[in-house]
Amino acid sequence: MSEPHQSPISPGRSWYEDTCGERPRYPALDGSTRADVLIVGGGFTGLSAALHLARAGVDVVLCEAAWLGDGASGRNGGQFGTGQRLWPEEMEDRYGLDRARRLFAMAEDAKAGLRETMLREGIEADFRPGQISLAHKPRYVDEFRRHADAMAERFGYLNLRFMDRAETAERLGSPVYHAGLRDAGTGHLHPMKLVIGLGRAARRAGARLFEDTPIEALTRGPGGLWQARTARGTVSAARVLLATNAHGGRLEPASAAHVMPIRSFIAATEPLAEPARVLPGEEAADDSRFVVRYFRKSADGRLLFGGREAYTSASGDVAGQIGRQVASIWPHLADVRFTHAWGGSVAVTMPRMPYVAQPEPGLDVIAGFSGHGVMMTHWTGRLYAEGVTGSGETLDDLRGLEVPAFPGGTWLRAPLLFLAMTWYALRDRL
Numbered sequence: 001m002s003e004p005h006q007s008p009i010s011p012g013r014s015w016y017e018d019t020c021g022e023r024p025r026y027p028a029l030d031g032s033t034r035a036d037v038l039i040v041g042g043g044f045t046g047l048s049a050a051l052h053l054a055r056a057g058v059d060v061v062l063c064e065a066a067w068l069g070d071g072a073s074g075r076n077g078g079q080f081g082t083g084q085r086l087w088p089e090e091m092e093d094r095y096g097l098d099r100a101r102r103l104f105a106m107a108e109d110a111k112a113g114l115r116e117t118m119l120r121e122g123i124e125a126d127f128r129p130g131q132i133s134l135a136h137k138p139r140y141v142d143e144f145r146r147h148a149d150a151m152a153e154r155f156g157y158l159n160l161r162f163m164d165r166a167e168t169a170e171r172l173g174s175p176v177y178h179a180g181l182r183d184a185g186t187g188h189l190h191p192m193k194l195v196i197g198l199g200r201a202a203r204r205a206g207a208r209l210f211e212d213t214p215i216e217a218l219t220r221g222p223g224g225l226w227q228a229r230t231a232r233g234t235v236s237a238a239r240v241l242l243a244t245n246a247h248g249g250r251l252e253p254a255s256a257a258h259v260m261p262i263r264s265f266i267a268a269t270e271p272l273a274e275p276a277r278v279l280p281g282e283e284a285a286d287d288s289r290f291v292v293r294y295f296r297k298s299a300d301g302r303l304l305f306g307g308r309e310a311y312t313s314a315s316g317d318v319a320g321q322i323g324r325q326v327a328s329i330w331p332h333l334a335d336v337r338f339t340h341a342w343g344g345s346v347a348v349t350m351p352r353m354p355y356v357a358q359p360e361p362g363l364d365v366i367a368g369f370s371g372h373g374v375m376m377t378h379w380t381g382r383l384y385a386e387g388v389t390g391s392g393e394t395l396d397d398l399r400g401l402e403v404p405a406f407p408g409g410t411w412l413r414a415p416l417l418f419l420a421m422t423w424y425a426l427r428d429r430l
């Protein structure tokens with residue numbers, strides 16, 4: 001039997017890898033080829049763009065440096081969420097009501113679009129409905145109540161309901177949070193199964209997929225074609241999509257300065273002895289901390305708990321730290337055993353909205369969905385494809401968002417972000 005695969009770009013072996021079924025392999029690119037569009041990066045963004053381009057008859061090549069899903073896409077919390085990363089009221093303050101409504105509607109389309117793709121392509125990824133958000137301090141209670149009202153009254157979203165402390169405790173199986181919101185219009189899934197399904201669907205549609213194929217350099221060649229160099233060949237294409245998210249940097253450093261990688265970690269317990277005592281309604285959950293805790297149960301009754309963000313490369317004792325967070329919510333799980341602990345890189349931007357840009361003609365960048373990329377990456381990849389074929393909506397609403405570069409240049413931006421995040425993490429605790 002072959003050795004289990006370990007992502008070379010993300011730490012730890014994930015529970016998803018052990019439960020995703022057969023993970024198909026795609027060859028490394030050997031030699032030179034030409035395509036209409038080259039996609040760099042085989043996560044949700046790249047796979048969605050490849051699938052939708054290939055379905056429209058475009059000749060598309062996707063090159064992934066590692067295996068499909070080895071970045072954030074195969075290893076995340078699996079929560080769809082609702083809306084963009086910013087709450088609609090925050091978007092309204094920043095962009096005005098009309099634009100905020102368009103961005104919210106886009107995210108609703110994203111949710112429906114991903115479900116539609118899964119149905120159409122026969123992708124079975126353990127989807128389960130329901131999500132709750134939890135107020136970890138009393139001062140968030142009124143904010144939550146106002147948020148539910150604003151979602152209904154200003155954005156027409158009727159699936160969100162405020163929960164008082166007693167109902168929150170019942171739905172969580174713990175009294176530690178002060179209030180909650182229950183969103184019946186969203187859900188969660190097994191992300192690696194989604195990656196695999198999207199890869200198969202893109203391949204079936206005619207996309208050429210390559211793994212173990214890092215793009216090493218990107219230049220403009222004769223006739224304005226983009227030339228991408230790999231270890232054993234080249235790809236030339238009229239258009240290139242950089243879907244490298246938190247793992248970009250070298251290929252197009254100017255854009256990469258707008259996106260910062262932050263490590264986030266998840267640990268999986270053994271199947272719980274009494275699963276009905278934790279999230280009995282099977283919702284996914286997140287809380288109001290800046291260093292957010294996010295968790296849900298797996299289909300086989302484990303607790304998958306994400307809670308520790310690190311802003312440096314050191315991953316430390318993930319299960320130990322997460323174990324303490326779990327016990328602080330459910331004391332009866334103080335001795336629960338963890339079978340897996342893993343991490344991945346989330347790509348954040350200054351305004352916490354995605355970075356969608358065209359730094360040069362024919363070269364597009366889509367990145368920076370923070371912890372909100374499961375459905376939005378899929379939709380953005382689809383909108384990119386529709387923009388290429390001229391067949392539908394475009395990415396203009398996202399391209400027009402102001403997403404400044406992180407201050408401090410290549411050397412200083414990571415330490416500056418570390419300081420800022422440490423400050424916010426401290427505020428969570430005070």
Ligand SMILES: Cc1cc2nc3c(=O)[nH]c(=O)nc-3n(C[C@H](O)[C@H](O)[C@H](O)COP(=O)(O)OP(=O)(O)OC[C@H]3O[C@@H](n4cnc5c(N)ncnc54)[C@H](O)[C@@H]3O)c2cc1C
Pocket residue numbers: 009040041042043044045046063064065066067068069070071072073074075076077078079080081213214215216243244245246247248251264265266294306343344345346347366367368369370371372373374375377
């Ligand atoms: C631990 C964790 C938990 C999360 N939880 C949630 C959640 O619950 N809900 C949610 O909505 N979002 C969540 N997210 C965020 C979500 O996973 C991401 O927004 C989304 O997966 C990004 O997809 P992507 O395709 O843009 O990037 P990625 O999946 O990171 O893919 C980028 C790919 O580009 C490849 N690449 C980089 N450079 C090159 C190169 N030069 N040549 C070829 N390939 C290259 C990388 O190998 C990588 O596979 C989480 C993220 C993490 C890490």
